[in-house]
Amino acid sequence: MAYNLLKGKKGIIFGALDERSLGWKTALKCHEEGAQLVLTNAPVALRMGEINKLAEAVNAPVIGADVTNMDDLKNLFEGAMKHFGGGIDFILHSIGMSLNMRKGKSYTEIDYEWNKKTLDISAMSLHRVLRTAWDLDALNEGASVVALTYIAAQRVFPDYNEMADAKALLENVTRSFGYYYGLKKKVRVNTVSQSPTRTTAGSGVKGFDGFITYAEKMSPLGNASADECAGYCATLFSDLTKMVTMQNLFHDGGFSFTGVTEAVIEQMEK
Ligand SMILES: NC(=O)c1ccc[n+]([C@@H]2O[C@H](COP(=O)([O-])OP(=O)(O)OC[C@H]3O[C@@H](n4cnc5c(N)ncnc54)[C@H](O)[C@@H]3O)[C@@H](O)[C@H]2O)c1
Numbered sequence: 001m002a003y004n005l006l007k008g009k010k011g012i013i014f015g016a017l018d019e020r021s022l023g024w025k026t027a028l029k030c031h032e033e034g035a036q037l038v039l040t041n042a043p044v045a046l047r048m049g050e051i052n053k054l055a056e057a058v059n060a061p062v063i064g065a066d067v068t069n070m071d072d073l074k075n076l077f078e079g080a081m082k083h084f085g086g087g088i089d090f091i092l093h094s095i096g097m098s099l100n101m102r103k104g105k106s107y108t109e110i111d112y113e114w115n116k117k118t119l120d121i122s123a124m125s126l127h128r129v130l131r132t133a134w135d136l137d138a139l140n141e142g143a144s145v146v147a148l149t150y151i152a153a154q155r156v157f158p159d160y161n162e163m164a165d166a167k168a169l170l171e172n173v174t175r176s177f178g179y180y181y182g183l184k185k186k187v188r189v190n191t192v193s194q195s196p197t198r199t200t201a202g203s204g205v206k207g208f209d210g211f212i213t214y215a216e217k218m219s220p221l222g223n224a225s226a227d228e229c230a231g232y233c234a235t236l237f238s239d240l241t242k243m244v245t246m247q248n249l250f251h252d253g254g255f256s257f258t259g260v261t262e263a264v265i266e267q268m269e270k
Contacts, residue, residue: 001217002033002034003033004033004034004231005033005034005234005236005237005238005240006030006033006034006035006089006090006102006234007012007033007034007035007148007233007235008034008236009030009034009035009036009089009090009237010011010035010036010037010038010080010084010086010087010088010089010090011030011035011036011037011038011088011089011090011091011092011237012037012038012039012040012076012077012080012088012090012091012092013026013027013030013037013038013039013040013091013092013094014040014041014067014092014093014094014129015035015041015092015094015095016039016041016051016054016094016199017041017048017051017199017200018048018050018196019050019053019054020053020199020200020226021094021097021200021226022094022115022148022194022199022226022229023041023092023094024054024227025226025227025230026092026094026229026233026234027054027058027092028054028057028058028158028230028231029058029169029227029230029231029233029234030058030090030092030230030233030234030237031057031058031059031060033234033238035089035090035223035237036060036062036084037058037128038060038061038062038063038076038080038083038084039054039055039058039060039061039062039063039129040062040063040065040076041062041063041065042064042065042066042067043064045064048078049135050095056090058089060081061079063075063076063079063080064076065164067095067121067125067128067129068117068120068121068124068125069140070128070216073128073129073132074132074136077132077133077136077138078131079134080138081136081138082191084087085256086140087137087138087139087140087143088138088139088143089139089140089142089143089144089237090144090145090146090149090229090237091129091133091139091142091143091144092143092146092233092237093125093126093129093145093146093147093148094147094148094154094216095121095122096121096122096148096166096201097118097121097122097201098118098122098161098162098163098166098204099111099114099115099117099118099160100114100115100161100162101162101163101204101205101206102204105161106161107158107161107162110162115162118162118163118166119162119165119166119169121169121222122163122166122167122170123166123167123169123173124169124173126147126170126173126174126177127173127177129145130145130173130177130181131177132258134181134184136182139181139185139187140185141185141186141187142185142186142187142188142239142242143185143187143188144187144188144189144190144236144237144238144241145151145187145189145190146182146190146191146192146233146236146237147189147190147191147192148169148191148192148194148229149167149170149171149191149192149193149248150163150164150194150196151193151236151250151252151255151256152164152167152191153167153168153170153171153193153222153248154168154256159205159206159208159211160205160209163205165221170191171191171248174189174190174191174246174248175189175246177189178190178245178246179246180247182245185201186242188222188236188241188242188244188245189245189246190236190244190245190246190248190249191247191248191249192229192232192233192236192249193248193249193250193251193252193256194224194229194251194252195215195219195223195224195229195251195252195253195255196208196211196212196215196223197223197224197225197226197229198212199226214264215252215255217261217263217264217267218255218258218260218261218263218264219252219253219254219255219258219261220253220254220258220261221253221254222250222253223252223253223255224251224253225230228251229251232249232251236249
């Protein structure tokens with residue numbers, strides 16, 4: 001069911017790789033809620049071609065940008081403003097990549113050059129996005145920016161490796177830039193901390209299948225799905241959440257505040 005929550009709003013969605021992506025689902029949901037969109041992803045991801053299906057479904061142009069390249073980001077924001085004929089009301093940052101995980105290095109043996117790249121793509125990229133918008137004055141008054149994160153920023157999940165550090169940095173950039181952008185233009189910046197979800201990035205985590213089942217048993221509401229994540233993001237882009245900023249918002253069926261559940265105890269007693 002749609003509520004017209006985003007009628008008249010214009011947004012940029014980063015990170016829709018394929019139909020399982022949280023960015024993909026959020027683009028569909030925002031479109032359903034009445035928003036106009038521009039889609040973007042890294043040139044290498046665009047070459048897969050999947051995003052064109054989404055572009056057609058939500059009637060949006062695709063502008064490629066490697067999120068670690070400031071020229072690409074400037075080109076993206078200028079292109080989006082031209083397309084919309086004005087400023088931007090919301091942005092979804094749905095980007096994550098760990099070079100060390102991809103290359104099978106454990107946390108205690110990470111390669112620092114790869115680590116720099118991981119932190120740049122997965123965390124400082126939010127700063128780069130906000131900085132580009134700031135310099136171009138691309139965001140409208142009261143605009144909303146959401147980045148997706150994971151609870152490994154607060155607690156240890158060993159197989160999440162260097163991404164835990166990246167998410168902690170991402171969440172801090174959210175608070176720091178959120179402060180300045182709030183003062184400047186009432187722009188809101190928040191992170192949504194999502195349940196483990198079967199996507200390309202998610203499935204890259206070692207032991208993911210066992211873990212997703214564990215998280216399901218540890219959450220009173222069960223794991224939050226990608227569609228539900230998209231719905232939550234849409235509410236954060238809407239005018240109903242105007243005073244929410246600099247927050248890390250758990251969207252995890254209660255996992256973050258549950259000590260243990262009967263289901264997990266039963267499993268231990270088997
Ligand atoms: N899937 C999960 O379990 C889960 C849980 C919590 C948070 N998240 C977060 O959600 C976000 C989206 O991940 P997903 O699970 O939808 O997986 P995904 O693999 O579909 O999306 C990750 C996206 O990052 C993009 N990307 C990588 N390098 C880039 C670059 N240099 N420039 C621009 N884009 C780049 C990829 O092309 C891809 O579209 C990530 O931040 C991820 O950490 C995922």
